[in-house]
Amino acid sequence: MARRGIQEINAGSMADIAFLLLIFFLVATTMDIDTGISRLLPPMPEEDQKDDDDKIRERNVFVILINKQDQLFVERAVIDISELKEKTKEFFLNPNDDPDLPEKRPLTVDFFGDMMVSKGVISLRNDRGTSYGKYIAVQNELAAAVNELRDEICMDRFGKTYQNLDPLNETEKALIVAVKKVYPMAISEAEPVEIK
Amino acid sequence: MSRFKKESGKELKSINTASLPDIVFMLLFFFMVTTVMRETDLKVSVILPEATEIKKLEKKSLVSYIYIGKPHPNLQKTFGSEPRIQLNDTFATPEDIRDFITSEREQMDENDQKQMTVSLKIDQNTKMGIVTEVKQNLRKASALKIMYSSHKKVDESLLR
Numbered sequence: 001m002a003r004r005g006i007q008e009i010n011a012g013s014m015a016d017i018a019f020l021l022l023i024f025f026l027v028a029t030t031m032d033i034d035t036g037i038s039r040l041l042p043p044m045p046e047e048d049q050k051d052d053d054d055k056i057r058e059r060n061v062f063v064i065l066i067n068k069q070d071q072l073f074v075e076r077a078v079i080d081i082s083e084l085k086e087k088t089k090e091f092f093l094n095p096n097d098d099p100d101l102p103e104k105r106p107l108t109v110d111f112f113g114d115m116m117v118s119k120g121v122i123s124l125r126n127d128r129g130t131s132y133g134k135y136i137a138v139q140n141e142l143a144a145a146v147n148e149l150r151d152e153i154c155m156d157r158f159g160k161t162y163q164n165l166d167p168l169n170e171t172e173k174a175l176i177v178a179v180k181k182v183y184p185m186a187i188s189e190a191e192p193v194e195i196k
Numbered sequence: 197m198s199r200f201k202k203e204s205g206k207e208l209k210s211i212n213t214a215s216l217p218d219i220v221f222m223l224l225f226f227f228m229v230t231t232v233m234r235e236t237d238l239k240v241s242v243i244l245p246e247a248t249e250i251k252k253l254e255k256k257s258l259v260s261y262i263y264i265g266k267p268h269p270n271l272q273k274t275f276g277s278e279p280r281i282q283l284n285d286t287f288a289t290p291e292d293i294r295d296f297i298t299s300e301r302e303q304m305d306e307n308d309q310k311q312m313t314v315s316l317k318i319d320q321n322t323k324m325g326i327v328t329e330v331k332q333n334l335r336k337a338s339a340l341k342i343m344y345s346s347h348k349k350v351d352e353s354l355l356r
Contacts (some may be wrong), residue, residue, distance in 0.1 A: 009215065018220040025227035034253040034315055036345040044335045079301030108288035126324045135327070136245040136344055 037139055042188075060102040062091045062122045066138060067127025081137055088145035092118045092183065110178045112157065121186045142187060149183045205351050240265035240282050245320040246349040253343055260300040260339075262293070264326060265319035279322045281330065290329040297337040315340045 064084075065073040072079055074087055094101035101121030109115050122142060126135055150162035154175075162179055165172045244264040253259060263282040264332060267275040281288045283296045301309050314334060319329060 011290065014217040015213070015220055018217055018224055022220055022224040022227065025224065025231055029227055029231045034256075034259065034343075035250045035319050035348060036315065036346060037247055037249060037345040038251055038253075038313070038341070038343045041331060041335050041340040041342055043338065043340060058346055126328075128323060128325030128328070130324040131320065132322040132324060132327055133245045134344055135324055136320070138246055139344065140247040140249050140346075 037136065037143060039139070039187075057103070059100055060119045060121060061101075062088065062120060064122065064124050064138065066124075066126040066130045066134060068127040070131055070134040072138070080132075081141060082147065084138065084141040085145045085148070088122070088142055089149060091122075092120055092145070092149060094118060094120075106179065109181045111175055112178060112182060114155075115182055117182060121188050123188050125190045139187075143185070146183055146185050150179050153182060154179060214314065215335075234280075236261070236263075236285055238268075238282070239271060239285075239287065240267055240280060240319070242317050242319045243321075244317065244355050245344075245346045247344075247346040250346060250348055251343075253313065253315060255311070258304070258308055259313050259315050259343075260294075260297070261317060262330060263317045264289070264322055264330065265317075267294050279319065279326055281354045290326070290333050293330060293333040294337040297334070297339045301339075311341070312339060313343055315343045315345050317345045 063073075063075055064132055068074070072084065074084065079087070091101060094104065097104075102118050104116040104118050106116055107117045109117075124138065124142075147162065154160060154162040154165070157177070162176070165176050165179075167173050167176060225242070240263050242263055261356060264279055265282075266272070266277055266279050267287075275287060281290065281293075285294060297314070301312060316327075316330070331342070334340070
């Protein structure tokens with residue numbers, strides 16, 4: 001074979017090879033973004049820590065129980081989950097200063113000035129047999145109630161909903177912190193009682 | 197106008213495909229960069245619950261995953277059909293979570309350790325008993341930032 005200078009490499013199959021790789025990555029790619037409800041667990045209590053639960057007065061606690069048949073007991077009454085959001089909002093707002101609904105305490109918050117902030121706390125208890133789906137549904141309703149309250153006050157004062165506040169913007173970030181002070185996500189989950 | 201007529205009269209020219217590899221390579225690099233390979237093989241079947249008040253989870257490098265659900269049908273002979281916890285590639289007991297969290301933490305940058313989030317991917321039919329045990333163990337391991345992984349609920353009023 002006589003050499004006739006350097007032959008050009010045939011690049012015709014390059015496209016095929018690249019396609020092959022492309023299809024592999026297309027198939028292997030997962031584009032799903034993880035979404036969910038974020039919560040902060042309370043730290044483990046110290047051994048010698050005193051139980052200060054009884055300091056909270058009964059009117060300030062919104063008791064939610066879920067039994068193993070996934071039934072919902074709110075303040076000792078059986079209700080449907082669709083009513084939960086309104087009940088929660090009413091509990092935190094207490095518009096008529098009902099003596100059965102939580103007390104309020106004055107608090108000075110940036111942007112809002114002097115506010116009366118509810119002392120209410122939600123107590124969520126569940127049975128070992130409660131299904132996780134129901135538990136998430138309840139958590140979701142509670143989060144929805146608080147988010148709606150936050151939305152309403154933000155819309156009232158600043159003409160923008162809480163959800164639309166941009167955490168990357170410095171002033172709006174401060175506003176988010178302030179709104180969280182006015183309506184904190186106060187959900188307390190009981191220490192599980194071990195029965196042996 | 198006559199110019200066009202002349203050309204169309206000629207026999208069909210083949211399209212120049214010389215730039216095709218470039219285009220394909222461009223796409224290829226895009227997918228190579230964006231791909232996150234699945235690190236674990238799921239051994240449990242998980243159908244996530246649905247919720248409306250969800251947030252996106254950012255910074256995947258700070259996230260550890262805990263899966264809870266029934267073992268896959270072909271594994272049920274050996275592992276039973278009760279919901280099990282999966283950490284990395286193996287089935288685990290709630291007590292293993294503390295070791296798991298410690299090892300996950302060690303792999304992270306020191307500055308990021310505080311921001312560590314645990315994503316709980318739990319099947320919606322799981323009973324809360326096992327979930328509570330997992331949560332207690334997370335508290336003991338002081339991994340307090342958690343996320344109940346769930347899908348966005350489709351607004352039913354829009355479907356009607």
